[in-house]
Amino acid sequence: MGELHHSLECAPEAGQVGAPGLTRGEAFEGWKPMPRHRSHSIEFKRQVAQEYIGGETLHGLAKRHDISRTLIRIWVSKYEAGAFDDDAKAAELLQEQEARIAALERLVGRQALELEFLKKEMRSVRSTRSATTSVITGAPASPSRKDAD
Numbered sequence: 001m002g003e004l005h006h007s008l009e010c011a012p013e014a015g016q017v018g019a020p021g022l023t024r025g026e027a028f029e030g031w032k033p034m035p036r037h038r039s040h041s042i043e044f045k046r047q048v049a050q051e052y053i054g055g056e057t058l059h060g061l062a063k064r065h066d067i068s069r070t071l072i073r074i075w076v077s078k079y080e081a082g083a084f085d086d087d088a089k090a091a092e093l094l095q096e097q098e099a100r101i102a103a104l105e106r107l108v109g110r111q112a113l114e115l116e117f118l119k120k121e122m123r124s125v126r127s128t129r130s131a132t133t134s135v136i137t138g139a140p141a142s143p144s145r146k147d148a149d
Contacts, residue, residue: 040067042087048072049079 052061053076058069078084 042084042091045075046079046084046088049076049084052076053079 048061048065048067049072052058052072058072061067061072062069
């Protein structure tokens with residue numbers, strides 16, 4: 001592998017990767033897999049854009065935050081267009097709606113418990129009312145003298 005300026009072939013031989021004399025292992029030596037797709041918060045994007053606008057260099061920001069310079073340029077243009085403000089408002093609204101939904105779900109759960117309790121009470125009242133009673137005699141006599149007073 002003496003010279004580095006090999007000519008590329010359109011149809012490499014078996015075991016070669018694009019350049020004569022390079023095997024698959026040699027061609028991918030030092031190769032790193034692409035990093036996973038990361039998602040950054042609106043606050044982080046806004047912070048990076050503000051740092052760039054404040055005089056920080058693209059190279060310095062990209063290196064410090066491990067992101068591409070192109071991505072920083074995109075964030076800066078969105079920041080200047082006010083897109084992050086709209087995104088922040090939408091995120092805030094979403095958070096408010098999620099909190100409202102959670103509160104309503106708690107309320108529904110409480111009401112379901114109350115409803116179940118009231119149904120049991122109604123069954124209990126009906127069973128005591130179905131006992132033999134008379135308008136004239138009233139409810140059956142109490143077995144204990146204490147209850148009779």
